[in-house]
Amino acid sequence: MPAKEIWAVDFEYRQTDLCGELPEIRCFCAAELHSGRTIKLWVDELTDQPPIDFGSHTILLAHNWKAEISCFKALGWPDPHNPIDTMIEADRVKMTAGSGYRPTSLKRLLEQSKLPAIEEKEEMRELAMENRRSALFSPAERQALLDYCLEDCLALLKLWPKIRATINSYIPDEETAFFWAHRRAKYVFCCADSDLYGVPVNQQLWDKMITKQPQIHSGLHARLKESYGCSDGVAHFKIAGLKQYIQHNQLKWPMTPTGLPKTDEDTLDRMAATNPQLIQFADLFKTLRKARAGNLNIHNGRCYSKIWPFAQAGTRNSAKSNFIFSAARWLRGLIKPEPGTGLAYLDYGREEVLIQAVLAQCPAYQKAYYSEDMHTANGKRFGLILEDMDKASFKAARTLAKTCTFRIQYGGQAVGLSQSLGISLAKAEQIIRAYRRDFPEIQQWRQRVESTAIAQRYLVSPDGSVLKFNENINPRTACNFPIQATGAAILRWTQIRLRGQGIKVLCPVHDAILVEYPLEKKEETLRICQEEMVAAGKLFLNENKLLVDVENEVAAPDSFPTGNPEIWDLVMELIN
Template sequence: MRLRLGLGLGLGLGLRLRTKTKTEVETEEEVLLPFRKIGDVEHHYSAVITQSDLEKLIHKLSKAEEISFDTETTNIDANLAELVGMSFCIKAGEAFYVPCPANQQETRKILEQFESLFIDESKIWIGQNIKYDLLVLKWYGIELKGKLFDTMLAHYAIEPEGKRNMDLLSEKYLRYEPIHIDELIGKKARQTKSTGESQGNMRDVELEKITDYAAEDADITFQLKETFTSLLKKEKVEKVFNVIDNPLVKVLTDMEFEGIRIDEGFLKNYSVELEKEAAISEKKVFELAGVHFNLASPKQLGEVLFDKLKLDTNAKKTKTGQYQTGEEVLLKLAAKGHSIAEEIINFRELTKLKSTYVDSLPLLINPKTGRVHTKYGQAVAVTGRLASNNPNLQNIPVRTDRGKEIRKAFIPRDKNHVLLSADYSQIELRIVAAISGDKNMCEAFKAGMDIHAATAAKVFGVDINEVTKEMRYKSKSVNFGIIYGQGAFGLADNLGISRTEAKEIIDSYKKEFPGIQNYMNNTINFAREHGFVETLMGRKRWLKDINSANFTVRGFAERNAINSPIQGTAADMIKLSMQKVHAAIKKEKMKSKMILQVHDELVFDAARDEVHELKPLILEYMEKALPLPSDVPVIADCGQGENWLEAH
């Protein structure tokens, strides 16, 4: 049975492979032991075709406490996918595949027969990236009521870095090589461009092949669950998985399903406006250069700036021999008063906004809903933060007025709704104060003071009422820079001041806020001894280079050691608040929906007649989600508007 051959062997190897990740040691046994394939192990995979067999399967599943579940579909985008089939496993080595016809009405009839299972709150549903499967079912009007166990997220808690697709996890922890999707539908389009072939459709795969493929998926996931349950306990990250990441799956499923409405008319007009401004900017660059050239060509741009105009006789070149013309180079030239560099930066901003955001957003509108459905990645960022794509909301520019304008395109579903935007106030600095226990910074937050002004008063030795804008700006840079391990050189470059002045500011900062320097030293020492750092909730970040002999490599690891507990705790906090707000909205049977999450901000499509009730609810759960040490208060703010920009 698969249980003996797969799981029994996998547990031991799984633990050894986990050690390998930390120490980069590979034992001879691991190298020599070959992967097994489907033909090497005893298994029983069957397709469920007849009504009688379907009823028997449902009865069998009804007796199980845990069910490994997977879907096969027509599209990797769950919001556009149709079910091709479902696979189930409740015992290692034995799994079942239920094909679903192209006729959607017939598929719905099959799903209706599983309803008693899907709504059973006592069940535990095991899946690999199970959010996808939940979202597919949600489009058929089905919600799984039971608890979840996502093997992808379990592995993320155990080992935050690296890849974690099912094939890789199976090979690593079970020493088993699954059937590859290429064997069923061919390679992805980008892999077959040379031959002109395109990837096939799962509906076209013969029953025997898709049965083995799908059933094997459910079987592997079932076995990985037991392996990861042991490892979660061994690595002491059960809390991260059970309390934070795993329960968030259903919240994100609902958010992805809802999506957000986009104002296409605004984007169309803004695109025209940006195009006009870009043309004017391009003309100015040519006038300043005294020559027409291809502004999109780094090679031609470098030749104009450094060969023709000779703006920097010591200009650096790339490995290919052409001049470097990136943003950092242009910013330094602009700071020296070269107006052409400033105009090139302006041109690049205009063209990037137009192509990457303004013209791209309408292409992402779902034809079924007329809305944009961003996808959230829970197992991407090593710090615990959520990632998003299609669109990547975290990359939408907010530092410039032009970039902020893009937020105007995100609007409520109709005239009876309004957007709410709630975000944490200076949450990472509050966490720094809390976990460092620095007396001066903690007191400033407790007193409700402007933290950057309070910092400036201490650093420059003046009364808080005498703090100038320049002092506050410099202190703000130190406050945020210290989190990322910024030194005198970086601060000097950032503020445009001498390195001597920057060093004096940092020395004064360390003197007035000694707890923060102690936190940095203690955290680095802990990381060197244990190989990891962790958040308040116990989320670990492994730092394999923390004891590297290479100064640069070690320095990078040390900065990650300082920052990860801070950024990770902020990520844990907003994830906990999302769960609580989502549950409260459901409990109160509100029409309002939580629809977006971007770093420290949550966005809601709120019914106008619920705003007065929803706002305090959001703020209460955000502020109480994760109490901070040293009694540092957590503050959140909530605005509203007819678009995202107005709400924020």
């Protein structure tokens, strides 16, 4: 840890209710660990030159860098060279399989560390958030906010020994441990950018959709009734109608303990993947559940959402329900570049396959990844694709083969495969035998990972994130973690590198990114993105090259492809 100075920093600011706006800063405070030096500055004393050297010899501590880096941006300050996010570091070692994510507040972290807790003064927060210019605060109010702000900095310095020990935990080499800690904080900067940027959308069309929401709602219910018989055609879903549809079409549908058809998103996606006639049903149902008026946070032609880094057990991000890529797929047709700009959606193709192949050291699986059509090859391997199939049957069989591949890869067993995919138990067993016969190293790797999780009660990702386990370890969760965590690490590295080169990444979407660019810089932007995505994959996968697809690319005045043209066309008909 070659740092001469360790500073804790904090801002007090007013954040407006509207996303996409930088905070209105009240004051800045900082405290240095070794010298005891402190800095307290009201906003009118701050310039575009930071009062501290944030270079390579300085470590900068903040509790939730997402807020602080927005203040840096508002002031025009450069990014710090060695940031540490004490909230991310504290949460990094407490993620437990099966538990939800709850960010650790500074007060709670002090209490857990048996240190004197700071007093959370609601009146100070309210004072900072008052809707008036900073110049209108009285001298007494300014002093109170400055004292309150500095208190957080001093508390962070008290926490430093514990945070340092936490950073070093699970990674024996301190230099490596701090390298990844700084990268984790820098990834928080990327997420702060996403919160600020939003995604460009057709504001005029959205306003019309909000106005016509009752007509859209009843129209989609009418389509549900007409096609599937599971709605009253106006406003209410009929589970009895769905049961009748399932029985009439002899579908193997997962049921709840009370005997009702499951309608969670995972079940809908699985059923639609293996039963093409259910694609429309799944999208209609998810639309009626998700696409309520106001569900998307859209204003000034952008759709905004908050992205929480490292919030899932696989160290991937978590986004609020108003994230446009979490909404019903047809709503992606709202995405529309601003004049003079373009958008590109770049995706790692079949990323999890190569990751597992490399981790398991399975040459056959690596070869399958690079084959022209892996899922067709697996369809033939599993006996699902036959030579004399017509086009529709081939497409359905290939989709089934794709689903089987990923479910077995993540530990799916014959009974579960049979029940969820609507195939016989004998067929499911045959498919699993074929998979294990041709890719034996995958099963051996799974057994090693499971044994390690049982012995250690934790697993560590390539960039130092940790997943802990209780006594009852779910083998699928344990084996899923290294794959998802590696994929997440690859995408984080990509975003950090692209941010450093001035590429505007609007948001990550699982194993993809959405970038925005001036039309005159399209070729350069796409080239840099693809190069960095490939380089990140090689870094974490022993120089093996991940395939990168420019899945969608659109320039103003065109709109992004909708995820479901049939529902999009229906909605356009309803509102017009």
